[in-house]
Amino acid sequence: MYYAALLRTSVDFFIIEEDMKRVVLIIGSLLILLAIPATIFLVMRNQEIRQRAAPATTLTLTPSALTKQVGDTFTLEVHMDTAANQVVAVQVSLAFDPTKLEAEWIHNGTMFPNILSSGVVGNGTASIQVGSTNTITPVTGTGLVATINMKALAGTTTPVTVKFATADTYVGALGEGSTNVLTSSTPSTITIGGGVVPTPSPTGNPSDTLTPTLSPTPESTDSATSSAVTIDSPTKDESIATQKPTIEGKAPPGSTVTIAVYSTQQITATVTADANGNWTYTIPNALETGPHTVVVAAQNPTTGQTETATLAFVVSNGTENGASGSAMPASGSVEPTILLLALGMILLLSGALAPVLIRNKS
Amino acid sequence: MSILIRHVSSRVTSVISIVALLVFLPLFLLVIQQTVTLMSRAAGTPANIVVEAKLTLDPIKTDFYHAFAQGGEESTDMLASVKGDVTALHPKVIRLDHLYDLYHVVSRDGSDLRFDWSKLDQAVSTVVSTGAKPVLALSYMPDVIAKDGVISGPPNDWNDWATVVQKTIEHYSGKGGMNIPGIYYEVWNEPNLTQFGGWTLSGDRNYLTLYHYASVGAGNAQNVNTFYLGGPATSGLFVNWITALVQSGNRVNFFSWHSYLSDPDQFALDERNVVKALLPFPTYTLLPKLITEFGFTGDKSTGYGTSYAAAHAAAVIRQLTSGGPTYLFTFELKDGPKQQDGSGWGLITNDDNGLKKKPRYYVYNFLDSMAGTRLSLTGEGSWVSAYASTQNNVIRVLLVNFDASGSHSENVPVLIRGIEPGTYTVRQRLLLGRDATTTIDAQDPSINTQVYMPPESVALLEITKTQ
Numbered sequence: 001m002y003y004a005a006l007l008r009t010s011v012d013f014f015i016i017e018e019d020m021k022r023v024v025l026i027i028g029s030l031l032i033l034l035a036i037p038a039t040i041f042l043v044m045r046n047q048e049i050r051q052r053a054a055p056a057t058t059l060t061l062t063p064s065a066l067t068k069q070v071g072d073t074f075t076l077e078v079h080m081d082t083a084a085n086q087v088v089a090v091q092v093s094l095a096f097d098p099t100k101l102e103a104e105w106i107h108n109g110t111m112f113p114n115i116l117s118s119g120v121v122g123n124g125t126a127s128i129q130v131g132s133t134n135t136i137t138p139v140t141g142t143g144l145v146a147t148i149n150m151k152a153l154a155g156t157t158t159p160v161t162v163k164f165a166t167a168d169t170y171v172g173a174l175g176e177g178s179t180n181v182l183t184s185s186t187p188s189t190i191t192i193g194g195g196v197v198p199t200p201s202p203t204g205n206p207s208d209t210l211t212p213t214l215s216p217t218p219e220s221t222d223s224a225t226s227s228a229v230t231i232d233s234p235t236k237d238e239s240i241a242t243q244k245p246t247i248e249g250k251a252p253p254g255s256t257v258t259i260a261v262y263s264t265q266q267i268t269a270t271v272t273a274d275a276n277g278n279w280t281y282t283i284p285n286a287l288e289t290g291p292h293t294v295v296v297a298a299q300n301p302t303t304g305q306t307e308t309a310t311l312a313f314v315v316s317n318g319t320e321n322g323a324s325g326s327a328m329p330a331s332g333s334v335e336p337t338i339l340l341l342a343l344g345m346i347l348l349l350s351g352a353l354a355p356v357l358i359r360n361k362s
Numbered sequence: 363m364s365i366l367i368r369h370v371s372s373r374v375t376s377v378i379s380i381v382a383l384l385v386f387l388p389l390f391l392l393v394i395q396q397t398v399t400l401m402s403r404a405a406g407t408p409a410n411i412v413v414e415a416k417l418t419l420d421p422i423k424t425d426f427y428h429a430f431a432q433g434g435e436e437s438t439d440m441l442a443s444v445k446g447d448v449t450a451l452h453p454k455v456i457r458l459d460h461l462y463d464l465y466h467v468v469s470r471d472g473s474d475l476r477f478d479w480s481k482l483d484q485a486v487s488t489v490v491s492t493g494a495k496p497v498l499a500l501s502y503m504p505d506v507i508a509k510d511g512v513i514s515g516p517p518n519d520w521n522d523w524a525t526v527v528q529k530t531i532e533h534y535s536g537k538g539g540m541n542i543p544g545i546y547y548e549v550w551n552e553p554n555l556t557q558f559g560g561w562t563l564s565g566d567r568n569y570l571t572l573y574h575y576a577s578v579g580a581g582n583a584q585n586v587n588t589f590y591l592g593g594p595a596t597s598g599l600f601v602n603w604i605t606a607l608v609q610s611g612n613r614v615n616f617f618s619w620h621s622y623l624s625d626p627d628q629f630a631l632d633e634r635n636v637v638k639a640l641l642p643f644p645t646y647t648l649l650p651k652l653i654t655e656f657g658f659t660g661d662k663s664t665g666y667g668t669s670y671a672a673a674h675a676a677a678v679i680r681q682l683t684s685g686g687p688t689y690l691f692t693f694e695l696k697d698g699p700k701q702q703d704g705s706g707w708g709l710i711t712n713d714d715n716g717l718k719k720k721p722r723y724y725v726y727n728f729l730d731s732m733a734g735t736r737l738s739l740t741g742e743g744s745w746v747s748a749y750a751s752t753q754n755n756v757i758r759v760l761l762v763n764f765d766a767s768g769s770h771s772e773n774v775p776v777l778i779r780g781i782e783p784g785t786y787t788v789r790q791r792l793l794l795g796r797d798a799t800t801t802i803d804a805q806d807p808s809i810n811t812q813v814y815m816p817p818e819s820v821a822l823l824e825i826t827k828t829q
Contacts, residue, residue: 088645089637104740105738114648115420115684116637116647116648116685117630117637118685118686120630127634129685132648135645135648172642172643172647176644
């Protein structure tokens with residue numbers, strides 16, 4: 001009797017111990033399942049913090065927009081804001097349409113007195129490598145990196161862009177390892193008059209088109225003194241928090257205003273100025289954060305000439321420091337997604353294990 | 363042909379046709395290549411120089427090309443007999459190699475290494491007496507420590523190599539030795555070449571191992587002045603060797619390579635490429651870069667005895683005046699013996715050939731006239747390159763006509779813009795040639811003149827306002 005009771009107790013104990021093992025196993029599995037997304041979350045968060053902490057060096061070509069005549073020579077300046085980076089070496093590579101522009105020379109600016117390799121101009125390219133005097137005194141702050149002298153070769157229907165060749169432009173800084181600390185660059189657009197006769201847009205109705213090429217509508221003949229066409233909003237180099245900004249301005253009453261926004265993809269549209277000469281256009285597709293250039297053109301009914309206005313602005317995605325915030329990833333939806341996924345996995349696992357537990361119990 | 367067809371089988375005809383094709387095809391290709399070369403040469407761009415007198419840029423560097431290398435032509439103090447001529451070149455640095463095989467520095471006494479510096483000291487002392495700093499290429503492996511006695515290969519014990527390097531640095535840079543500050547120690551010479559060991563970046567003959575133990579020796583050197591350790595001294599610019607050295611984690615104070623290239627533009631391209639390769643390594647990007655040997659060919663050539671070599675050197679220096687290396691070493695100062703045919707690399711012939719100065723000898727001091735502030739210059743052509751400077755109100759333009767074929771001459775228009783109207787003297791000097799001065803009354807703020815450039819010539823234009 002005693003032995004029978006002892007045997008039953010022992011069997012019960014083993015059954016309980018078996019159940020306990022299962023419970024421990026399940027809890028362990030659940031902890032692992034929770035730990036995986038939690039680890040991913042923490043790693044991502046660390047990366048974000050790291051990215052947020054990395055200072056954002058920027059390069060800007062000034063002036064951001066110019067109007068020139070065929071045969072004119074002009075100078076563009078490459079400016080740098082190192083942010084908090086300690087910059088020791090910079091490779092600037094510029095690219096442009098060689099049928100419209102020719103680079104005559106590129107020289108270093110005052111910010112980097114140490115020329116690492118001399119400036120080279122080629123067919124549609126200009127580049128130079130400069131550095132700080134030594135690694136003990138790296139360069140910080142803002143200043144002139146390089147100066148480039150260019151010549152306008154041919155008239156343009158749309159402004160030509162002088163931009164940084166991103167794959168070949170590099171900023172090296174101490175303490176940042178092999179990271180290219182350049183986070184954004186601002187190009188310059190050149191409108192060259194004297195080569196192309198403008199064609200007024202045939203339609204008076206507002207229309208939007210999204211085109212990937214730099215071909216269609218805005219005319220850009222000579223109009224350095226244009227007053228008939230203006231862009232009143234946004235203002236020059238304004239940092240805008242919305243990705244679908246409204247562009248407003250003035251043009252001759254009733255005239256067709258052609259708008260071109262130069263982004264990764266060019267947006268072109270036409271609107272009609274009202275009886276008071278006001279026109280407005282809201283960009284329908286979200287612009288990426290960073291610098292953009294808008295060019296508007298309309299025909300002056302008095303002179304018959306097409307006049308243009310150009311303006312650069314920055315979509316800041318709500319960050320205070322405009323373009324420099326553009327490289328930061330949006331993180332708002334990551335945490336709840338991971339938590340939901342983890343919860344879902346727990347529920348799935350519970351559902352799968354429940355029948356086993358119930359069967360064992362019974 | 364019809365007779366051939368009639369009397370010979372078609373099979374034989376086919377064979378003859380194929381043979382004829384095989385013979386004529388390369389000839390045909392050769393003719394096409396020659397035609398293309400001639401056409402492209404004819405289609406080159408003549409220079410049309412425009413100098414902006416008011417657009418001043420960086421200071422013109424003149425020190426960097428006062429660097430010279432002496433190869434191991436003789437097992438003696440080769441520069442002793444030309445010390446005066448070398449001193450007149452105002453050398454900043456002079457490189458010596460073959461330290462351990464020519465000067466018999468290392469011997470073994472049982473398990474100990476013994477060092478006899480007497481022969482090498484003479485050579486180094488001569489270098490120092492010319493006003494130059496020595497640059498010592500740590501080469502080759504002393505035979506007493508070399509595996510199988512092969513001096514281009516690794517040692518039996520790497521620690522012996524480290525000791526040799528340590529003792530060398532302590533002797534020349536040591537405060538208790540020759541006490542010379544600022545010596546560059548270059549690890550080996552052209553390690554990639556078979557005759558110098560055929561070292562690679564892996565395996566038994568891994569240059570990084572050779573370099574590592576050299577850096578261990580450098581680290582062990584006691585009571586020494588500042589010195590620099592670097593490499594890889596390859597026979598050309600191999601950026602993978604440079605970056606491998608960076609990533610090896612060893613002490614690296616400078617990078618070095620050799621350039622034997624006929625195209626002067628390639629020197630500037632090399633400079634860009636090495637900087638580009640180093641951009642991801644910011645603490646290394648600004649380290650000194652030394653082209654420790656240069657010339658238009660690594661082979662012996664009679665061209666080294668002519669104005670061809672002089673024009674090539676000037677054209678290379680023009681390419682590197684802005685953003686060039688820390689030092690550009692002309693190879694070499696003095697011919698070896700038995701080179702009466704003039705094919706030696708030297709700037710000066712050997713003792714057995716009269717110690718005569720060759721045209722290239724005169725380039726360096728001639729170019730020193732360009733010291734000053736660089737002026738913006740455009741309009742260089744396919745053959746004529748140029749740079750401009752200003753100093754003490756004198757504008758100078760250096761023109762080099764270098765043609766790889768050796769035949770091109772050109773009348774080069776030179777426009778100086780942005781000057782004050784007035785009377786100017788324009789002096790034209792050709793390296794080893796004419797020296798003529800004219801007066802120009804400039805009514806406009808510009809001077810327009812022309813310079814005739816014979817084949818392989820170097821000209822200096824000096825514009826001075828007199829009234």
